[in-house]
Every structure is written in C-alpha cells, then in structure tokens.
Amino acid sequence: MIELKKVTIAFGSNVVLRDIDLRVNKGEIVTILGRSGCGKSTLLRAAMGLIPIASGEIFVQGRRVDDIKERDMDEVRKTMGMVFQEGALFDSMTVFENVAFALRRHTKLKEKEIREIVNERLEAVDLEGAEHKRPDQLSGGMRRRVGIARALAMKPDILLYDEPTTGLDPILTATVVELILKMRDRYGATSIVVTHDLEAASRISDRAAMIHDGRFIAQGAIAELEASADPDVSTFFTIMDRRAAAGNAKQGRRPDADA
Amino acid sequence: MKHIAAFFESIGAGFMYFLEYIGRAVNILASALYYIGRMAIEWPITVTQMSVMGVNSMPIVFLVVSFTGMFLSLMLTQQAVRFGTVEYVGAAIVYVMIRELAPVLSAVVIAGRVGSAIASEIGSMKVSEQIDALRSLATNPVQYLVVPRMAALVIMLPVVTVFAALVSILMSYVVAYQVGGLEWMVFMKNVPTIVDPKIVIGALIKAVAFAVTIAIIGCVEGMHTEGGAVGVGRATINAVVVSMVLIFGLNFLLSMILFPMGP
Ligand SMILES: Nc1ncnc2c1ncn2[C@@H]1O[C@H](COP(=O)(O)OP(=O)(O)OP(=O)(O)O)[C@@H](O)[C@H]1O
Ligand SMILES: [Mg+2]
Numbered sequence: 251m252i253e254l255k256k257v258t259i260a261f262g263s264n265v266v267l268r269d270i271d272l273r274v275n276k277g278e279i280v281t282i283l284g285r286s287g288c289g290k291s292t293l294l295r296a297a298m299g300l301i302p303i304a305s306g307e308i309f310v311q312g313r314r315v316d317d318i319k320e321r322d323m324d325e326v327r328k329t330m331g332m333v334f335q336e337g338a339l340f341d342s343m344t345v346f347e348n349v350a351f352a353l354r355r356h357t358k359l360k361e362k363e364i365r366e367i368v369n370e371r372l373e374a375v376d377l378e379g380a381e382h383k384r385p386d387q388l389s390g391g392m393r394r395r396v397g398i399a400r401a402l403a404m405k406p407d408i409l410l411y412d413e414p415t416t417g418l419d420p421i422l423t424a425t426v427v428e429l430i431l432k433m434r435d436r437y438g439a440t441s442i443v444v445t446h447d448l449e450a451a452s453r454i455s456d457r458a459a460m461i462h463d464g465r466f467i468a469q470g471a472i473a474e475l476e477a478s479a480d481p482d483v484s485t486f487f488t489i490m491d492r493r494a495a496a497g498n499a500k501q502g503r504r505p506d507a508d509a
Numbered sequence: 510m511k512h513i514a515a516f517f518e519s520i521g522a523g524f525m526y527f528l529e530y531i532g533r534a535v536n537i538l539a540s541a542l543y544y545i546g547r548m549a550i551e552w553p554i555t556v557t558q559m560s561v562m563g564v565n566s567m568p569i570v571f572l573v574v575s576f577t578g579m580f581l582s583l584m585l586t587q588q589a590v591r592f593g594t595v596e597y598v599g600a601a602i603v604y605v606m607i608r609e610l611a612p613v614l615s616a617v618v619i620a621g622r623v624g625s626a627i628a629s630e631i632g633s634m635k636v637s638e639q640i641d642a643l644r645s646l647a648t649n650p651v652q653y654l655v656v657p658r659m660a661a662l663v664i665m666l667p668v669v670t671v672f673a674a675l676v677s678i679l680m681s682y683v684v685a686y687q688v689g690g691l692e693w694m695v696f697m698k699n700v701p702t703i704v705d706p707k708i709v710i711g712a713l714i715k716a717v718a719f720a721v722t723i724a725i726i727g728c729v730e731g732m733h734t735e736g737g738a739v740g741v742g743r744a745t746i747n748a749v750v751v752s753m754v755l756i757f758g759l760n761f762l763l764s765m766i767l768f769p770m771g772p
Contacts, residue, residue: 298641327645338637340634352648
C-alpha cells in the first residue's frame with residue numbers, strides 16, 4: 251500500500267505538483283497519465299523518497315516515510331522497486347551485475363541461487379544471453395528492460411514504473427505488460443505505472459489518474475477518463491487517439507480499424 | 510548606487526554558496542564517518558580503489574618529488590660548497606622534504622589524478638540518475654561510493670608520502686654527490702640532530718588530513734553535479750582547484766600547529 255496525502259513538490263519557485271492525493275491499495279495497479287513535463291517522474295521519485303517534498307505526507311505500507319532518515323528509508327526501499335525512465339543502469343557493471351546488485355547486497359543467497367534468479371528475471375524481459383554485456387553495448391529498449399529486471403530482482407511489494415514500455419516494439423510491450431500483471435497476480439505487488447501508452451494502460455490498470463497543471467484533474471478507469479467532459483482530459487485523449495491512429499496508419503492499418 | 514548594491518549582493522551570494530558548500534562537505538564527512546565508525550566498509554571496492562589511486566599514482570608522484578629534491582639539492586649544494594657548510598645540505602633537504610614537500614606534493618599530484626577521477630565518476634553517475642538508482646536499491650551512496658574512496662586514500666596517501674620522501678631524498682643525494690662531491694656520510698651527518706620522529710608523525714598526520722580533503726571535495730563535487738556533461742567537467746575542475754587550494758592552506762595551518770618550535 252502506498253499513499254500520498256496533499257503532497258506538494260517544488261523545485262525552487264517552480265511548483266510542479268500541488269496537493270496531490272493518491273492511494274494505491276495492495277495489489278492494485280494505478281497508471282499516471284499526463285503531458286510531458288507535468289511531473290509524473292517527479293511523483294514517482296517523491297514516492298521513492300529520492301526528492302524532498304515541500305508539504306504533505308507519504309505513507310508506505312502504512313508507515314510515514316517523508317520525514318524519516320535516509321538510513322531508515324533504505325529499510326523501506328528494500329520492499330520497493332523503481333524502473334527509471336532512462337534506465338539508470340550502473341554503467342561500470344555488466345547486465346548481470348546490475349540485476350544481481352540488490353540480491354548480493356541485501357540477501358545471503360549463494361552465488362548459484364543469485365545466478366538462477368538473475369537468469370529468470372532476464373528471461374522474463376526477453377534478454378537471456380545478454381548478461382555479460384555492458385549497458386553501453388545495449389539498445390535503448392534493452393536498457394529499459396534490464397532496468398525492469400533489476401527493479402524486479404528482489405520481488406518488491408511496491409513497484410514504480412516510469413514509462414516501462416516507451417520505445418519498445420509491440421511484442422516487447424506485450425511482454426512487459428504481461429510482466430507487470432504477473433508481478434501483481436503472482437506476488438501481490440502494488441504498482442504505479444507512468445505511461446503514455448493508453449492501450450497498455452487500459453490493459454494493466456485498475457485505475458488511472460491524470461495530472462494537469464500540477465494537480466490530478468481526473469481519476470478512474472481509463473474508459474471513464476476517455477468519456478470525461480473535462481476539456482483538458484478530453485483534449486489529452488483526442489490527441490493521444492490521433493497519435494495512436496497515425497501510428498496504426500504507418501503500420502498499414504486503417505486509422506479506425508479497432509474502433 | 511546600483512553598482513554598489515549589486516557588488517554586495519554578489520558577495521552575499523558568494524558567501525551563501527561558501528556556507529552551503531561547507532554544509533555539504535560536513536554532511537558527507539559526518540555520514541562517511543558514521544559508516545567507518547561502524548566498520549561498514551566495502552573492502553573489495555576499497556582494495557580496487559587503493560590500487561587505482563595509490564599504486565598507479567606512484568610513478569608520477571616520484572617524478573615530481575624527485576625533480577623537486579634535485580633542484581633543492583642543486584641550489585643548496587652549490588651554496589654550501591662556496592660557504593663550506595656541506596654537512597648541513599642533507600639535513601636541510603631531509604627536513605623540508607619529510608615535513609613539507611613530500612606530503613604536499615604527493616597530495617597535490619593525487620588531487621589532480623584521483624580527486625578529479627572521483628568527481629567525474631560520481632558526477633556522471635549523478636547526472637545519469639545512477640545515484641538515484643543506488644538509493645532506490647536501498648544502497649546509501651555515501652557508504653557505497655564515498656567511504657571506499659576515502660578509506661583507500663587515507664590508507665594509500667601516507668604510504669605514497671613515505672615512499673615519495675625516500676625517493677626524493679635519494680635523488681637529492683645523487684645531485685649533491687655529482688655537484689659537490691658529497692659522500693653519503695657527509696650528506697647524512699646532521700640529519701639525526703635535526704630530524705626526529707615527531708616530524709615523521711607530523712607528515713603522516715598531514716597525509717591523512719590531505720587524503721580526507723581530496724576524497725571529500727571530490728565526492729561533494731560529484732554528488733552535487735548538475736547539468737549533464739558540462740556539469741561533470743565543471744565538477745572535475747572544481748574538485749582539483751578546491752582541493753589544491755585547501756591542501757596548501759591546510760599544510761600551512763598544520764605546520765603551525767604540529768611544529769610550533771621549528772627544528
Ligand atoms: N531536478 C530538477 N530540478 C529542477 N526542475 C526539475 C527537476 N526535475 C524535474 N524538474 C521540473 O519538473 C517538471 C516535471 O518534470 P518530470 O520529469 O516529473 O516530468 P514528466 O511528467 O516525467 O515528463 P516526461 O513525460 O517528459 O517524462 C518539469 O517542468 C521539470 O522541468
Ligand atoms: Mg518522466
């Protein structure tokens with residue numbers, strides 16, 4: 251369970267998020283939508299305790315975390331995983347070492363067991379055989395998937411995904427969507443997913459929330475949001491639909507093929 | 510009037526920045542000491558760093574101190590031959606080398622080689638979100654990145670300093686012999702009367718202080734790097750400049766405190 255209460259975040263005088271209220275229950279998947287630069291990554295970073303908040307409260311598994319020491323937050327973070335928008339892989343380590351990082355530091359597992367877990371995670375993101383590569387030898391999409399494998403390594407209770415499918419082809423997108431669902435169905439993970447991919451969002455999320463001008467302007471099922479009368483919400487969906495349509499047209503499908 | 514106000518404003522901003530910088534350094538140092546105090550040191554990383562920092566820096570440190578010792582020796586021997594004070598050349602060189610030049614020169618070279626490497630490595634991790642990734646994996650960047658580098662420097666810089674002193678003294682003897690025909694016994698004659706263990710201990714204390722300075726400044730610059738590749742470059746330069754200035758300043762201060770009586 252993760253909860254934000256009236257959270258406000260500012261960089262200097264630039265208030266990015268204002269009075270954000272969000273509660274994600276155990277086993278729930280919530281997607282965050284919004285234009286580029288609206289503060290989606292900032293929201294995830296705050297939930298992970300990576301940036302300070304100006305006001306409000308953040309709770310993880312019922313424990314208040316926004317005012318605790320970094321060392322105490324590290325204990326909380328052992329139950330959390332974050333997929334960074336740009337991957338943020340450790341570039342001095344191999345793919346294997348990246349995924350094994352938390353397992354080696356926070357568990358007493360034997361090297362053989364770690365190897366098994368890492369291989370399983372890499373397989374789940376379709377990257378078996380890449381374990382000895384270094385991050386600079388990977389494509390953008392591969393890096394993103396290593397980031398996912400690394401975040402999932404410890405089977406965390408809470409998962410924060412920052413655009414996990416952006417830049418992936420449709421097959422890999424489907425793989426990642428399956429993976430996000432599997433983490434919930436099999437391990438009961440609570441997830442927040444930032445995405446621009448409405449189709450993926452409607453497949454994975456129980457609920458979506460849209461940020462505009464630093465606030466949530468709509469919350470609910472994707473279908474509900476799509477039907478919203480709010481001009482900002484409907485503009486977003488109209489544009490996204492048009493973009494998706496353009497994408498489909500490029501792939502040789504009629505724009506309204508699945509309408 | 511406007512100019513004057515702007516002038517004082519910029520001084521005020523500079524002073525605030527100075528205070529903020531000190532705050533950052535103290536913060537990182539305190540946090541590092543917390544982990545060192547609990548012996549939560551990552552030894553494998555520390556050992557790697559020790560060889561990268563210490564062993565690989567030795568050749569260049571030895572070159573720098575050797576030439577310094579040689580020019581000192583050249584100057585002193587030429588004068589000493591004229592005034593008939595050749596039995597003081599060795600003592601003077603050994604004294605100044607151990608007490609001042611070996612610690613300072615070793616530290617300055619290491620600041621250039623290692624302080625810059627620390628700042629650029631940690632700085633590029635900062636701008637590519639790898640520091641945040643470490644934190645998200647419940648790993649404290651101070652414990653994981655700063656402590657091993659600081660420990661490695663604190664162990665290696667005194668060692669490098671001791672060898673630097675020995676090498677520079679040997680090289681200055683070679684010059685004294687070539688230029689003034691000084692025998693080893695003559696060169697070393699007055700060393701025991703001037704050089705006592707206190708200056709050796711003082712030199713080691715200096716080396717430890719310089720090691721902490723280089724590590725902390727490199728880490729502060731790295732951990733607070735902003736602005737992409739340009740920011741990494743700026744952090745690297747700052748790390749070298751700031752730690753060099755601090756080394757010279759600190760050296761003067763420590764010499765006053767450690768050796769109030771002179772030889
Ligand atoms: N470290 C920072 N310092 C100053 N401003 C920042 C910082 N990080 C983010 N911002 C600002 O906060 C706002 C939100 O940024 P954020 O990265 O959260 O956007 P986003 O919704 O994730 O966008 P995108 O979809 O493009 O990833 C932006 O206006 C950005 O300029
Ligand atoms: Mg973002």
